[in-house]
Amino acid sequence: MGSNRKKVILSGKGVQDCIHKLAEQIIEAHSSLDDVVLIGIRTGGEYLARRLAKVLNQKTKTDPLLGFLDITLYRDDWTRIGPAPEVRKTEIPFSIDNKTIILVDDVLFTGRTVRAAMDALIDLGRPKRIELAILADRGQKERELPISPNYVGGVWEVPQDKTINVYLKEAGFEDQVVLEDRVRN
Numbered sequence: 579m580g581s582n583r584k585k586v587i588l589s590g591k592g593v594q595d596c597i598h599k600l601a602e603q604i605i606e607a608h609s610s611l612d613d614v615v616l617i618g619i620r621t622g623g624e625y626l627a628r629r630l631a632k633v634l635n636q637k638t639k640t641d642p643l644l645g646f647l648d649i650t651l652y653r654d655d656w657t658r659i660g661p662a663p664e665v666r667k668t669e670i671p672f673s674i675d676n677k678t679i680i681l682v683d684d685v686l687f688t689g690r691t692v693r694a695a696m697d698a699l700i701d702l703g704r705p706k707r708i709e710l711a712i713l714a715d716r717g718q719k720e721r722e723l724p725i726s727p728n729y730v731g732g733v734w735e736v737p738q739d740k741t742i743n744v745y746l747k748e749a750g751f752e753d754q755v756v757l758e759d760r761v762r763n
Contacts, residue, residue, distance in 0.1 A: 587734060587742070588755035593713070596731030597626065600711050601633040603729040604680065613706070615643040615677045617670065619695050622684030623647075625748040626713055630682060643677075645670035652694035674703040680729070684744035686712040689723035714742050714755050 588596065608614055611634065618627030624646045631644045646669045681695050696708055711729040716736050718726070734757070736742055741760040745751035 584756045584758040586754050587757050588714075588732065590753035593744075593746070593753040593755060596713055597629050597633055600630055600713070600729045600731055601637055604630075604634065604711065605637060607709075607728070608678070611638055611640045611642050613677050615645065615672070615674060615679050615705075616711075617645045617647050617674075617679055617681050617695075617699070619681060619683040619691060620646055620648045621749070622744050622746065623682045625746045626684055626711075627682040628748075630711065643672050645672070645674075647681075647695055647698055649691065649694040649698050652698045668698070668702075670702060674699060674705045676704070676706045678707045678709065679705045680709045680711050682711045684713050684746075685742050686710075686715045686725070686727055686730075687720065687742075689721050689725035692725045693723050713744055716742055 604614070605611075616627045616631050616634075618624035627644060627646070631642055635641055646667075648668045679699060681692065681699075683691060683695075686692065692710060699705060699708060709728040710725070712727040713731040715727055715730045715733040717733050719735060720738065732755075734742060736757060739760055740757050743756050743758055745754050745756065747753050
């Protein structure tokens with residue numbers, strides 16, 4: 579077995595720049611953030627949603643509502659995750675009815691995570707609109723569902739034998755987006 583080759587495609591400054599880019603795109607798309615809610619998909623999306631909320635606050639002086647969504651039991655592969663998948667807590671302490679929800683996640687690949695998140699949200703209420711903010715998009719080539727981000731930090735077309743991993747300081751890493759060999763199960 580060879581070692582896992584990895585290539586850093588975004589450093590810490592690049593990650594921060596992409597978060598600012600996402601905030602600018604959101605501000606440009608919305609005349610007001612009064613009914614805009616950020617929902618981070620656990621776990622990487624949670625960290626990014628927190629950071630995005632901070633940047634939006636700095637730029638607009640508004641505090642968007644912030645929530646976190648666990649989608650474990652909504653995944654279409656949850657029975658294959660293992661004998662006891664770790665279910666984390668969904669924390670959305672407000673009504674999502676008639677709100678514009680911006681789902682936040684770190685990487686968009688097949689679209690299945692986003693589909694699961696939308697299913698979970700619909701069980702919680704009836705948002706006016708659901709939008710998607712993604713730090714790193716793998717592009718359309720391997721998308722399995724017709725899902726595309728409204729706001730994107732960057733797009734990288736990645737070969738099938740590679741994966742994009744986002745490492746963040748909140749999880750104990752140095753901020754970076756890395757292209758790595760895909761681990762096969």
